[in-house]
Amino acid sequence: MDILHLVDRLEELFNESYAIPLTNNVIVNEDRMLEIIDQMRISIPEEVKNAQQVIAQRDRVFAQAQEEAQRTVKLAKEKGEDIIARDAIVEAAQDRADQIIAQARIEAEKARLEADEYIVESLGALETELARLISQARNGIASLTAERQEFGGEFEDSVEEDETTVEE
Numbered sequence: 001m002d003i004l005h006l007v008d009r010l011e012e013l014f015n016e017s018y019a020i021p022l023t024n025n026v027i028v029n030e031d032r033m034l035e036i037i038d039q040m041r042i043s044i045p046e047e048v049k050n051a052q053q054v055i056a057q058r059d060r061v062f063a064q065a066q067e068e069a070q071r072t073v074k075l076a077k078e079k080g081e082d083i084i085a086r087d088a089i090v091e092a093a094q095d096r097a098d099q100i101i102a103q104a105r106i107e108a109e110k111a112r113l114e115a116d117e118y119i120v121e122s123l124g125a126l127e128t129e130l131a132r133l134i135s136q137a138r139n140g141i142a143s144l145t146a147e148r149q150e151f152g153g154e155f156e157d158s159v160e161e162d163e164t165t166v167e168e
Contacts, residue, residue, distance in 0.1 A: 003043045003126075007133060010036050014140075025143050025150075037137055047126055054122055058115030065111045069104035076100045 013033060017026040076097035 003040065003047050003129065003133075006036055006040045006043055007129070010040075010133070010136065020147065025147050027147065028140060028144065030144065033140060040133060044130065051119070051123055051126065054119050058112070058119060061115055062108065062112045065108035069101075069108045072104045073097075073101050 010033070013028060013036065014026065017028045019026050080093050080097045
């Protein structure tokens with residue numbers, strides 16, 4: 001299941017929760033919240049797997065760029081060897097071969113850097129999203145804990161008042 005879908009479900013659960021009057025607290029269905037959190041725990045490895053696929057794709061692109069660079073270098077060398085027979089053109093051919101090699105290396109490095117940048121951005125976005133989800137989960141837990149403590153104190157006070165009234 002998509003992590004963003006689970007985040008939407010968590011937000012929907014929050015929006016459907018009951019507000020406690022005169023507070024910023026809400027009552028959330030604990031079972032539904034825990035179910036969504038469990039699904040998030042299952043989904044996160046999928047997101048990591050997706051990131052690994054991106055890395056693998058980057059490696060394939062880099063390997064293809066290197067292969068292309070090697071073919072270009074080989075082609076440049078072959079052309080250079082053919083031209084060596086002509087003294088006047090040898091120097092120009094060598095310069096051109098060096099340019100092709102340098103350009104191929106630059107393009108391969110550029111492709112690798114772009115792939116690395118994409119992966120860093122993807123993993124950064126995933127990290128930010130996970131941090132936000134963890135923060136939301138912690139806030140929800142803290143809110144529920146505070147509500148339980150608040151309702152527990154009110155219940156005890158109510159019981160004491162009823163006992164006092166009965167004794168009088």
